[in-house]
Amino acid sequence: MFSPGHAGANAYARVGVETAVMGASPHRLIVLLYQGARQAIAQARMHLQQGNVAERGMAISKAIRIVESGLQSSLNLEVGGEIAARLDALYSYISRRLLEANISQSETMLVEVDRLLATLEEAWVGIAPEVARMAAQPAAESLR
Template sequence: MFSPGHAGAGAYARVGNETGVMNASPHRLIAMLFEGARKAIGQARFHMQQGNVGRRGEAIGKAISIIESGLQASLDRNVGGEIAERLDALYSYMTRRLLQANIKSDESMLIEVDRLLATIEEAWTAIGPEVARMAAQGSAETMR
């Protein structure tokens, strides 16, 4: 089905992803989760448009897994307080909408969740420079 060149490219991509994860800051890891969830939703939309129910379900399942086991699980309710609680509720809503999208084959629900993720991702990206500055400041104080 695939040529040996494709297998090599796949292996290279896996090594690149693993290296990226291993070298990523905590802030970057969350950004990667947003990217992965949105990519899975994009794949689900494609498969929905193609009428490929099995692949659509797999992609939606992947998006749900990233949201629940990645984004939602990483929330620190003790530090994040009300914001973490609201994000927790929003992530739960997103997973319900993704399940409904799969059951009803409703692309508008996929678009809705993608837009919600995009909004949070944009805010997360915007705080990146401040997070990096604080991390650098913390490292400098630790070295003293």
């Protein structure tokens, strides 16, 4: 009647994530991407410690996909100028380090990448009040 493992919990978590994504602002979506990448790295570290090679590889692949297809692809290099270019280079570095961490089975590299993402996430969360103010400004001007 029930599938083995944690299928029910996984389905519930997927619904929660999908709901969070559907109602999220563009700013919030980036936060969710940072959180997803960091969660995948935490899972990779756990699987590395437990010797689960296949699961470690899947978790690292997920983190790489989030960085490349989510964070890096959302950059607008034409409008973002030097900041976007530097983030693009940093995301490329993060992806390479994740791949190297998987190949060399290095928890140190996973910790390094997680710290980089944590710093970026903290900075992104820190600009939330300014983003909200800027988003509210056009709405207030249209009411005049």
